[in-house]
Amino acid sequence: MQKEILIVGAGFSGAVIARELAVAGHNVRVIDSRDHIAGNCYSHRDEKTGVMVHTYGPHIFHTDNKEVWDYINSHCNMMPYTNRVKATVNNQVFSLPINLHTINQFFGKTCSPAEAKDLISSKGDASILEPKTFEDQALKFVGKELYEAFFKGYTIKQWGMEPKELPASILKRLPVRFNYDDNYFNHKYQGMPEEGYTPIVASILNHKGITVELNTHYDHESKKNYDHVFYCGPLDGYFEYRYGRLGYRTLDFEAFSVEGDYQGCAVMNYCSLDVPYTRITEHKYFAPWEQHGSSLCYKEYSRACGEDDLPYYPIRQMGEMSLLQKYLDEADQEKNITFVGRLGTYRYLDMDVTIAEALEVARHYTQAIAKDGDMPAFVINPR
Numbered sequence: 001m002q003k004e005i006l007i008v009g010a011g012f013s014g015a016v017i018a019r020e021l022a023v024a025g026h027n028v029r030v031i032d033s034r035d036h037i038a039g040n041c042y043s044h045r046d047e048k049t050g051v052m053v054h055t056y057g058p059h060i061f062h063t064d065n066k067e068v069w070d071y072i073n074s075h076c077n078m079m080p081y082t083n084r085v086k087a088t089v090n091n092q093v094f095s096l097p098i099n100l101h102t103i104n105q106f107f108g109k110t111c112s113p114a115e116a117k118d119l120i121s122s123k124g125d126a127s128i129l130e131p132k133t134f135e136d137q138a139l140k141f142v143g144k145e146l147y148e149a150f151f152k153g154y155t156i157k158q159w160g161m162e163p164k165e166l167p168a169s170i171l172k173r174l175p176v177r178f179n180y181d182d183n184y185f186n187h188k189y190q191g192m193p194e195e196g197y198t199p200i201v202a203s204i205l206n207h208k209g210i211t212v213e214l215n216t217h218y219d220h221e222s223k224k225n226y227d228h229v230f231y232c233g234p235l236d237g238y239f240e241y242r243y244g245r246l247g248y249r250t251l252d253f254e255a256f257s258v259e260g261d262y263q264g265c266a267v268m269n270y271c272s273l274d275v276p277y278t279r280i281t282e283h284k285y286f287a288p289w290e291q292h293g294s295s296l297c298y299k300e301y302s303r304a305c306g307e308d309d310l311p312y313y314p315i316r317q318m319g320e321m322s323l324l325q326k327y328l329d330e331a332d333q334e335k336n337i338t339f340v341g342r343l344g345t346y347r348y349l350d351m352d353v354t355i356a357e358a359l360e361v362a363r364h365y366t367q368a369i370a371k372d373g374d375m376p377a378f379v380i381n382p383r
């Protein structure tokens with residue numbers, strides 16, 4: 001029953017599947033086209049400042065899933081960490097997500113929770129009965145002033161689209177809290193790995209049944225040497241982009257360092273259109289247990305992903321979804337391959353969801369071979 005497995009991609013998806021299948025007794029080869037493991041969660045120490053850097057943008061681990069929390073904790077020392085994001089708007093600093101402090105500061109008031117609720121509902125545009133777009137929804141929920149200050153410019157910069165071109169479903173719930181809770185996430189568990197994310201993935205991959213090869217790009221020729229392939233690369237890339245490219249946003253990071261501290265927090269969003277970047281990350285604030293005299297920061301710019309850029313955020317608007325369907329139909333015709341992860345399924349996935357899905361895919365495979373059954377191209381439906 002021992003199988004030869006190829007895994008394309010040494011990020012969380014590939015590493016977790018590799019580990020599960022190696023533990024089950026299979027021979028697993030993991031390849032990655034980059035010169036490092038950990039995919040987009042890769043972190044490294046900056047030589048000059050000694051600061052731990054989230055190389056591909058800020059990553060905070062948060063989840064409600066106990067199995068995933070236990071899993072990650074078995075591969076690292078997770079330090080207590082709460083993500084608290086600030087926003088600079090019109091030369092003032094506010095707390096995000098919009099909470100009672102933000103509302104009182106923004107409107108120059110001292111509202112109680114009940115008063116703030118009344119204030120926000122009086123601001124909402126009651127004439128919008130059936131919001132169709134993100135803009136309608138935001139205007140209905142919070143009104144023009146908060147929408148224009150916190151949502152409009154940021155959305156245009158992040159997605160390169162007007163909020164009236166985006167669906168209302170993006171803003172499902174009222175994006176406002178009527179208390180002083182400024183914890184960015186609602187999840188039960190949250191933390192930051194003491195030594196960054198790379199050693200976690202190294203620990204997951206550290207098994208005698210796993211070999212890892214970096215700087216190695218997948219080619220279709222090698223597929224025939226394996227019983228099964230788990231592919232964490234871009235779905236459209238696997239098919240040589242034959243129907244065109246699925247749309248992504250990419251990010252550019254402009255690094256700069258300063259003596260002392262720069263902004264006093266890990267993440268500062270810039271919501272106005274007159275500032276070209278979306279946020280500044282000051283990496284040392286992700287490790288408050290460390291001491292550093294100087295500081296390294298990233299200015300983050302978002303733009304359309306070109307052919308030679310790294311794909312970050314899938315756009316998933318109507319045009320992309322019909323293109324996606326063509327690739328899904330192609331993928332369903334393939335044998336002995338399963339597409340996984342954020343690129344293989346063309347979805348934004350947080351790390352905890354990535355790990356949970358990878359565990360699920362590995363279980364599915366183990367059950368499929370036990371019953372001599374087929375392994376589908378997708379264990380999780382990407383639509």
Ligand SMILES: Cc1cc2nc3c(=O)[nH]c(=O)nc-3n(C[C@H](O)[C@H](O)[C@H](O)COP(=O)(O)OP(=O)(O)OC[C@H]3O[C@@H](n4cnc5c(N)ncnc54)[C@H](O)[C@@H]3O)c2cc1C
Pocket residue numbers: 008009010011012013014031032033034037038039040041056057058059060061062216217218232233234237251312313340341342343349350351352354
């Ligand atoms: C800016 C940003 C911030 C984020 N912040 C958070 C956060 O705060 N919290 C959170 O939980 N999640 C966050 N995420 C999500 C997190 O990055 C993903 O959950 C995670 O990277 C998904 O892992 P993956 O293995 O599916 O994909 P990746 O990490 O992208 O790994 C895929 C790997 O496949 C390799 N590959 C691709 N094609 C080929 C090929 N043809 N041949 C060989 N190798 C190939 C790539 O080089 C890559 O290493 C964030 C994402 C972004 C973009």
